[in-house]
Amino acid sequence: MSFLGKFLRAKAVIWILIILPGLWPAWPLFYRQDPSVLADPLKFVLLHLGFTASLLLAIVLTFTPLRVLFPKWDVALALNRHRRLVGVSAFAYGAIHFSTHLFYELQGGAQGVGHVLKTDVTKPFLVTGMIALTLLLVLAITSLQALIRWLGGKAWKNLHRLAYVAAALIAYHQSAARKVFPMQVLWIFIPLVLLELARFVKQRRGRTAPRMAPVRPGDQGIPVRTANERE
Amino acid sequence: MLIRSPQDWELPESAATPERDYDLRSLGRREFLKTAGLGLATAALAGRPAFATTAGFPTKVNPDYRDAALKPTAYELITSYNNFYEFGTDKADPKPNANKGWKTEPWTVEITGLVRNPAKIDANDLVAKMGGAEQRVYRFRCVEAWSMVIPWDGFPLAKLIAWADPKPEAKFVTFTTVLDPKNIPGQRRGTLEWPYLEALRLDESNHELAFMATGIYGRPIPNQNGAPLRLVVPWKYGFKCGKSIVKINFVAKQPRNTWNVMAADEYGFYANVNPTVDHPRWSQASERVIGGGGLLGTRQKTLMFNGYEKQCAALYKGMDLRKYY
Structure with a gap:
């Protein structure tokens, strides 16, 4: 097993990798005292939290295609041990991002949360972010062990496909946040799209290639899968 | 005098x-x-390796355009938080990128079109011709819902127009900004249509508040803020204030300004600050105060015509400001 594979298996390592980006704004704010950041510090924090949420969601979505494409690569296997942790952290960053947004809009204007939300739902740019966060909230809650069992493997898997819907909404939300299209959206989401395409191609081939003799569950040592069984 | x-x-x-x-x-x-x-x-x-327009400094404060209630934003913030897409789309980009060999002195401005007195003139000579520079403190409101208070140095645009002497057919004034892809990195990419173009109605240009800035805080304007010569129209969103102007053209028909070409439903020709007409993606009812209130910052209500309603509302009498945004 490679060093990287071993390294990434450790939960503590993943925790650190998740928490560090949240602390990053302290660097330009307090150490570099960058005036372009100090001009509106909270806006910098707001954008940074949203960026981190988006990045973490894109990263966690690459885990499965990586495992399918490189089933023997220990790094891909190590990463897949942390799917839930990274996924829930994307939601957590999104939730802090949204709370910061509310605070950012409220200050001084003081017209109440209701007023801010009312404005938000009239703007596609803002409402897409809110829908995505709601989806991630549902996914985070249903990541509890008890709820996974209650839902059953298949239903759970189908429900969690909503992560792709959330990713698409976030890609739009992020690109609409600036006056011109921000290139970072491409850097974040294009690798994911490419990996998903590669996985799709591989799985299609895998499904069509061994069709020489039809096999049914129970034949020649192929296990019978029950409906409730998880992968 | x-x-x-x-x-x-x-x-x-x-x-x-x-x-x-x-x-x-x-x-x-x-x-x-x-x-x-x-x-x-x-x-x-x-x-700073070179300064832009140096004529007219030190400037005199014009007390008619100094509101004691306005607290100027720190120089360091005004010159570090810039929208100047020619040098990058991040607020932090223009400061380093506009000071890497892009020269703003000497600088020639062309005054052309439907005028009796067309000219090609050095920026310093132009300032001298306009009788030097004065300082005015204006509110500055960006379409992205943030604001500053900036002490500009320069001369009233009306002076330049009087000198150019427009013909009666002239109805609009266009401001063409610098095009120099070799020294301006952003212009090697198609972020916007280059050169950046802005325009005003002739009567807007002749308004007493319309200003040509050559300085900030009594010093020649830094490159990242649009050296050596930029437009300042304080009752309009910041993007109307073309930077680093090379050509002022008097025309008969309303031209299309760069942002309007880019996204007509989001950026109009007028772009008057108006808290009741939202940007399709965000509210314009209030604004972040740049450099206001420590780490958490602060927000204030946006004023009609950015607080210059008394002076400017008459320009748009009878116009539907929802339609002409």
């Missing part, structure tokens, strides 16, 4: 870069700051 016309060779005290800054620049700005133990404001002035 005595108006002293400064000579070409005259430089204000503030324009001179102290010799020690040249020596220390190789250390990098941060290191220099630490070794010298200076504040941020001083650092902004150090290490």
Whole structure:
């Protein structure tokens, strides 16, 4: 097993990798005292939290295609041990991002949360972010062990496909946040799209290639899968 | 009234870069700051290789355009938080990128179109022709819902128009900004249509508040803020204020301004500050105050015509401001 594979298996390592980006704004704010950041510090924090949420969601979505494409690569296997942790952290960053947004809009204007939300739902740019966060909230809650069992493997898997819907909404939300299209959206989401395409191609081939003799569950040592069984 | 016309060779005290800054620049700005133990404001002035328009400095404060209630934003913030897409789309980009060999002196401005007195004139000569520079403190409101208060130095646009002497057919004034892809990195990408173009109605241009800025805080305007000559129209969103202008053209028909070409449903020709007409993606009812209130910052209500309603509303009498945004 490679060093990287071993390294990434450790939960503590993943925790650190998740928490560090949240602390990053302290660097330009307090150490570099960058005036372009100090001009509106909270806006910098707001954008940074949203960026981190988006990045973490894109990263966690690459885990499965990586495992399918490189089933023997220990790094891909190590990463897949942390799917839930990274996924829930994307939601957590999104939730802090949204709370910061509310605070950012409220200050001084003081017209109440209701007023801010009312404005938000009239703007596609803002409402897409809110829908995505709601989806991630549902996914985070249903990541509890008890709820996974209650839902059953298949239903759970189908429900969690909503992560792709959330990713698409976030890609739009992020690109609409600036006056011109921000290139970072491409850097974040294009690798994911490419990996998903590669996985799709591989799985299609895998499904069509061994069709020489039809096999049914129970034949020649192929296990019978029950409906409730998880992968 | 005595108006002293400064000579070409005259430089204000503030324009001179102290010799020690040249020596220390190789250390990098941060290191220099630490070794010298200076504040941020001083650092902004150090290490600038060339100044733009130097004529007209030092400037005199025009007391008619100084509101005691307005607290000017720190120089360091005004010159570090810039929308100047020619040098990058991030607010932090223009400051470093506009000071890497892009020269704003000497600078020639062309005044052309439907005028009786077309001219190609050096920016310094133009300032001298306009009777030097004065200082006015204006609110500045960006379409992205943030605001500053900026002490601009320069001259009223109306003076330039009187000098150009427009023909009766002239109804609009267009401001073409610099095009120099070799030295301006952003212009090598198609972020926007280059050169950036802005325009005003002739009567808007003749309004007493319309201003040509050549300085900030009594110093020649830094490159990242649109050296050597930029437009300032304080009752409109910031993007109307074209930077680094090379051509002022008087025309009969309403031209299309760059942002309007880019996204007509989001950016109109008028772009008057209006808290009741939202940007399709965000509200314009309030604005973030740049440099206001520490780390958490602060927000204030946006005023109609950015607080210049009394002076400017008459320009748009009878117009539907929802339609002509």
